Amino acid sequence: MNESLDHVAARLVDGRINGVPVEDVVDLKRIEAAVREILIAIGEDPEREGLKNTPGRVARAYAELFAGLRVDPAEILKTTFAEDHEEMVVVRDIEVTSFCEHHLLPFFGVAHIGYIPAEHGRITGLSKLARLVEAYSRRPQVQERLTSQIADQLMATLEPRGVVVVVECEHMCMSMRGIRKVGAKTVTSAVRGVLQRDAKSRAEAMSLILGR
Numbered sequence: 394m395n396e397s398l399d400h401v402a403a404r405l406v407d408g409r410i411n412g413v414p415v416e417d418v419v420d421l422k423r424i425e426a427a428v429r430e431i432l433i434a435i436g437e438d439p440e441r442e443g444l445k446n447t448p449g450r451v452a453r454a455y456a457e458l459f460a461g462l463r464v465d466p467a468e469i470l471k472t473t474f475a476e477d478h479e480e481m482v483v484v485r486d487i488e489v490t491s492f493c494e495h496h497l498l499p500f501f502g503v504a505h506i507g508y509i510p511a512e513h514g515r516i517t518g519l520s521k522l523a524r525l526v527e528a529y530s531r532r533p534q535v536q537e538r539l540t541s542q543i544a545d546q547l548m549a550t551l552e553p554r555g556v557v558v559v560v561e562c563e564h565m566c567m568s569m570r571g572i573r574k575v576g577a578k579t580v581t582s583a584v585r586g587v588l589q590r591d592a593k594s595r596a597e598a599m600s601l602i603l604g605r
């Protein structure tokens with residue numbers, strides 16, 4: 394299987410995800426067999442008209458939904474620009490759709506990312522922040538890890554003065570089943586560098602991020 398997809402806005406087009414054949418992204422046959430087994434186990438008939446093509450569909454959907462596992466997030470941040478901007482850059486409301494690794498049910502919401510470039514440092518293209526979110530969310534996840542992985546990758550690759558990441562999501566495993574609390578939002582944050590040390594900068598970052 395391919396180690397890496399060249400970018401992450403994973404979409405299945407003509408049997409390919411970002412140009413990579415779908416069978417190189419996941420083991421389609423294995424997923425198909427497993428889904429067929431699940432259908433039998435829940436008491437369904439996998440041969441009936443409506444379900445006949447379901448194992449194949451699920452396999453192709455999983456290739457798209459878990460494509461982040463084949464992406465090297467450091468690659469995404471390779472294109473940078475030298476810029477003397479030593480103030481906060483914030484991209485707010487980046488859509489998140491991911492899968493809780495405990496139940497393989499979706500969680501979804503938004504991520505907000507802020508960073509302060511280093512003195513005479515480098516900035517990244519704004520879309521790369523959203524691509525980073527995609528790379529880490531298109532895999533089995535927990536929200537806390539998603540949040541800290543984004544922050545840590547930005548620190549490691551861009552070497553900024555500070556980073557803050559806030560993720561707000563609703564988890565289907567809490568609303569569709571189990572405790573069944575629809576609308577409960579989980580908010581996680583990861584703060585790194587100067588923003589961790591300096592309460593005033595952190596407060597400014599948070600007010601920009603939360604838009605209040």
Ligand SMILES: Nc1nc2c(ncn2[C@@H]2O[C@H](COP(=O)(O)OP(=O)(O)OP(=O)(O)O)[C@@H](O)[C@H]2O)c(=O)[nH]1
Binds near residue numbers: 495
């Ligand atoms: N910390 C954290 N927990 C999560 C996340 N997604 C799902 N969970 C929780 O993972 C836990 C798994 O708990 P278990 O007791 O092993 O599983 P369960 O019996 O299905 O739990 P219930 O959901 O309480 O019915 C649940 O409390 C979920 O709410 C996440 O992103 N972060």
Ligand SMILES: [Zn+2]
Binds near residue numbers: 494497566
């Ligand atoms: Zn869950």
